[in-house]
Amino acid sequence: MIKHINALVTTTNEAQPLELIQIPLPELGEHDLLVKVMASGVNPVDAKQRSMAVAAGATRVLGFDGVGEVVGLGEKVADFNLGDRVFYAGQLSRTGSNAEYQLVDARIAARAPETVSVEAAAAMPLTFLTAYELLHDHFNIKMEARAARGKRLLIINGAGGVGSVMIQLAKWLGMEVIASASRPETVAWVEQMGADHVINHRDDYVPLVKSMGLAPVDYLAILHTPEPHIEAAAELIAPFGHIGAIVEPAAPLEVRKMKNKAASLDWEFMFAKTNADFEVASQGKALALLQQLIDSAQITTTLTERVHGLDAETIREAQDRVASGKVMGKLVAIFD
Structure with missing residues (x-):
């Protein structure tokens, strides 16, 4: 023993x-x-x-x-x-x-x-559970193939562990996926994972997403420090849409712009x-x-x-x- x-x-x-x-x-x-x-x-x-x-x-x-x-x-x-x-x-x-x-x-x-x-x-396991719980438990998406067909998801930090599996899970669910990446190798990686569109989260990406005809988005996942992205998320999210975050902010977040869209902010913590x-x-x-x-x-x-x-x-x-x-x-x- x-x-x-x-x-x-x-x-x-x-x-x-x-x-x-x-x-x-x-x-x-x-x-x-x-x-x-x-x-x-x-x-x-x-x-x-x-x-x-x-x-x-x-x-x-x-x-x-x-x-x-x-x-x-x-x-x-x-x-x-x-x-x-x-x-x-x-x-x-x-x-x-x-x-x-x-x-x-x-x-x-x-x-x-x-x-x-x-x-x-x-x-x-950990990254999949984080992605799964954000999409299923928080965004209320049924976990069946093509269950979210016609919906659009924007992922900030698509090349990280959670983003890499969330892209794939979202595609299995039938979603149109926009993922952010900032270096040539991470752009190539998120495209390999199945992202339909790639943006650079270091740029002012709100006008770009709008010019591409990709706004509003039904769901938005911030998989990095939320402070630089929360106002952009409020601008891009659809009415009654869901914004999810997984990293604890270092300072209070400006969330008032979400109010008139009746959008929700959901926190995911796998543990x-x-x-x-x-x-x-x-x-x-x-x-x-x-x-x-x-x-x-x-x-x-x-x-x-x-x-x-x-x-x-x-x-x-x-x-x-x-x-x-x-x-x-x-x-x-x-x-x-």
Whole structure:
């Protein structure tokens, strides 16, 4: 029986914020899977949580996206078997995927896609759930092929992890997609993901969108710092339209221009459901849909970069690179 595991934990040293040590394996809960971790996706939240933990002197095992093999089952787990390969996006309150083994609530996991590598699968859960919940839970779009045919979506920061999968999901839903990108390589990437139109979010894009005959838009997703884009969003959104955001603003937002359009501003935070124990199983069901979409080639992985090893310096550098905003798609750590 496994009692201790190797894991990367946060330290109180800003210069060396991660350390590989042995820690006790938490007790298996009745709804838990014990997963031998094979790969872990790196997200902006990793560096943010690392900085908070170091400042607070807290010991945390980070890593949220994960893919691995089920090697243990809680007594109330009915939908998985030993040996299943699963993927999931984890929880803020539990030991993360930067470890040899991880306990995962079975309700937020699904069987991993069979047609792609473990690292390709590990790139997807957190960003897909963010895109899925924004479109389905907030924008009230039914998750069926072509269910949003005739609707128009503008995505600010289309080349990031969430934007890359949101473009694909929106196209599966039948939407016309405008995505923003600011460099030649990111323009090419969002076009590869399926965007119908590309704009530069560093320009004054409101007159451009209007001149292209693409305003108003039914839905608008701000997948970056919202302050520079909130007034443009209010200008471009359709009456009774939905504006979604995923990044906490540093200052109050000017939202008064939305009022006369009766437009809504929706906040998406992928961990909100597990933090509040609210409709937790919906995340496992969403990932089951993602597995089907990947295995039927309706959605492709957003994996673009790989690193190897459960190593403190390797993972720190990967977290910092993702936090810099310079990674297109997703970076994944493979634990060989």
